[in-house]
Every structure is written in C-alpha cells, then in structure tokens.
Amino acid sequence: MGLSGRERRILAQIEQALEREDPELARRVAAINRIEAVGGLPERPYGGRARLWALTHGWVIVVAVALVVVSLLVAVLAT
Structure with missing residues (x-):
C-alpha cells in the first residue's frame, strides 16, 4: 500500500x-x-586494495606495539 x-x-x-x-x-x-x-x-571502488591497506596498517600497529613492549622489557632488565 x-x-x-x-x-x-x-x-x-x-x-x-x-x-x-x-x-x-x-x-x-x-x-x-x-x-x-x-x-x-x-561496487567497491578500490576492490581488494582497501582490504590490503587495512591489513597492512593493522600489521604495522601490531609490530609497533611489539617493539615498544620489547624496548620496555630491555630497559627494565638492563637496570
């Protein structure tokens, strides 16, 4: 109706x-x-590139956090 x-x-x-x-x-x-x-x-204007971009940035964040944690551990153990 x-x-x-x-x-x-x-x-x-x-x-x-x-x-x-x-x-x-x-x-x-x-x-x-x-x-x-x-x-x-x-349709997705960027195709698979947007997904690849998001995955890449996600891994960059994970690696950066891991480096900070390792750096802090080294600093604590060195003192």
Whole structure:
C-alpha cells in the first residue's frame, strides 16, 4: 500500500528539514536508500586494495606495539 498525498508531503518536509539540519546524515540516508532500491551493495571502488591497506596498517600497529613492549622489557632488565 502506497503513501497518501498528505503522507508524501509530510515525508518530504521531514527530508528537507533533515537536509538543512544534518546534511551528512541526509547523505548517508540517501546512500542507504539507493542501496536498498538496487537490492545490494554498490561496487567497491578500490576492490581488494582497501582490504590490503587495512591489513597492512593493522600489521604495522601490531609490530609497533611489539617493539615498544620489547624496548620496555630491555630497559627494565638492563637496570
């Protein structure tokens, strides 16, 4: 069952108020609506590169933390 004319006008007013008050949220809601209209997620613009980037940065953080821990252990044991 579709919306009545009155309901469509109210919804349009709510959308306009949202766009004025929080444009970022309005952009995200519009993106979600596009995804639901198509029936799936859009193509990933970076393909596997985004996943590789995240994995690489994750490992860099793990190695950095390990180096800090080892450095602290060496400093404590050296004294």
